[in-house]
Amino acid sequence: MGREAAARPKLRRGLWSPEEDEKLYNHIIRYGVGCWSSVPKLAGLERCGKSCRLRWINYLRPDLKRGSFSQQEEDLIISLHKILGNRWSQIASQLPGRTDNEIKNFWNSCIKKKLRQQGIDPATHKPLDLDDANTDEAPRDESNSKHLPAVSATDDFAAMAAGDDPLAPPPHSPTVSFDPLSVVTNVPAAMQGSSSYGAAHSSFRSDNLCDYGGVDVASSDAATYTAGGGDSSSHSNGTWTCGSNVVGSGEPSMMAHLDMFARDAYHQFDPAKYSPWQQHSFPIRSMSRDLPDSSCFDLARSALEDEFSVDFL
DNA sequence: AAGTTAGACAACCGCCTGTGT
DNA sequence: TACACAGGCGGTTGTCTAACT
Numbered sequence: 001m002g003r004e005a006a007a008r009p010k011l012r013r014g015l016w017s018p019e020e021d022e023k024l025y026n027h028i029i030r031y032g033v034g035c036w037s038s039v040p041k042l043a044g045l046e047r048c049g050k051s052c053r054l055r056w057i058n059y060l061r062p063d064l065k066r067g068s069f070s071q072q073e074e075d076l077i078i079s080l081h082k083i084l085g086n087r088w089s090q091i092a093s094q095l096p097g098r099t100d101n102e103i104k105n106f107w108n109s110c111i112k113k114k115l116r117q118q119g120i121d122p123a124t125h126k127p128l129d130l131d132d133a134n135t136d137e138a139p140r141d142e143s144n145s146k147h148l149p150a151v152s153a154t155d156d157f158a159a160m161a162a163g164d165d166p167l168a169p170p171p172h173s174p175t176v177s178f179d180p181l182s183v184v185t186n187v188p189a190a191m192q193g194s195s196s197y198g199a200a201h202s203s204f205r206s207d208n209l210c211d212y213g214g215v216d217v218a219s220s221d222a223a224t225y226t227a228g229g230g231d232s233s234s235h236s237n238g239t240w241t242c243g244s245n246v247v248g249s250g251e252p253s254m255m256a257h258l259d260m261f262a263r264d265a266y267h268q269f270d271p272a273k274y275s276p277w278q279q280h281s282f283p284i285r286s287m288s289r290d291l292p293d294s295s296c297f298d299l300a301r302s303a304l305e306d307e308f309s310v311d312f313l
Numbered sequence: 314a315a316g317t318t319a320g321a322c323a324a325c326c327g328c329c330t331g332t333g334t
Numbered sequence: 335t336a337c338a339c340a341g342g343c344g345g346t347t348g349t350c351t352a353a354c355t
Contacts, residue, residue: 015323015349037340053341054324089343101323104344109321 012046016055020045024052025060058099065097069106077103078111082125 012020027043033056036049045052058064069077073095080091088100088107095103107122115122 013325035340049340050326050342051324058323086344100343105322108345 010046011040011048011051013051016059020047021055021060024055028056028060054101058101063097064099069098073098074106074111077107078115078125081107081111081122 016024023043023045024039027039031042036053039045039049039052040047043052047055076095077091080094084090086104088104092098092100092103112122115125116128119128120126121128
């Protein structure tokens with residue numbers, strides 16, 4: 001019995017602990033994504049490779065956009081679903097920072113219900129028949145998904161879905177939601193000391209604040225952070241605010257972390273040092289996710305990349 | 314205050330496909 | 335060609351939490 005157990009180590013299942021996240025994140029940051037089946041062993045995890053892959057893709061990836069879906073995203077998902085059916089991965093490919101799992105969950109928990117309330121069959125995108133309206137989920141003709149016309153991967157689904165001018169910039173283009181912990185840990189060295197970045201909604205300012213579209217990240221000893229978008233916010237008392245909502249007040253450990261992130265981001269960028277699992281140290285699971293209005297964190301990341309000739313992760 | 318319910322999200326499962334041997 | 339393996343995908347289930355009774 002013991003030998004069997006040794007030959008086939010029991011794999012952990014269920015929710016990931018912060019320690020496991022740390023191990024996986026460190027491993028991927030250091031070695032990159034390679035053979036997932038070897039990752040658990042190399043990273044010291046008692047998980048299967050598939051589980052590691054899922055955890056990375058759906059949660060740890062630095063470019064993930066968390067927080068609630070915007071109305072624009074919701075409309076795009078509905079339009080794309082009309083064209084693609086339940087091809088969540090293809091839909092997700094048109095929404096940067098969103099995962100297929102996230103979109104799938106959003107569809108099943110929110111959009112379906114909304115469409116039904118509007119008298120639209122979420123499966124066919126056609127008006128509900130009275131009969132259909134009484135049935136919870138009319139079994140969908142799988143042809144919607146399986147017999148769809150082949151679409152080139154290079155086609156702009158977003159433009160197709162919206163019926164927009166194909167020459168117009170895709171709706172998802174440069175703006176991505178800001179995850180302070182993610183972006184801060186991805187500030188390239190080249191950005192340090194740059195004087196201004198107003199056009200791209202972000203800047204390193206002369207007053208030692210890094211301004212990301214309303215997010216001021218202090219680099220001085222004073223722990224002042226704001227996230228207020230247009231309507232600004234108070235920060236002299238060391239609170240995170242979004243609009244009129246205080247999101248970080250009364251969380252000393254959180255403020256300590258933010259202080260740590262901010263200083264390090266400005267003075268010595270080290271992506272391996274601080275990473276997303278540190279969010280687990282304070283109650284909220286992720287800044288952007290728990291903010292009532294994540295839109296105030298929008299950041300034109302591509303503009304930053306162009307400016308500094310770098311690629312964010 | 315305790316129990317119940319519903320919603321949101323995370324994770325797993327099984328199948329399919331591509332690739333190498 | 336057959337087989338094994340890894341990765342990807344969509345469906346489903348499990349877990350947590352807030353709202354409600």
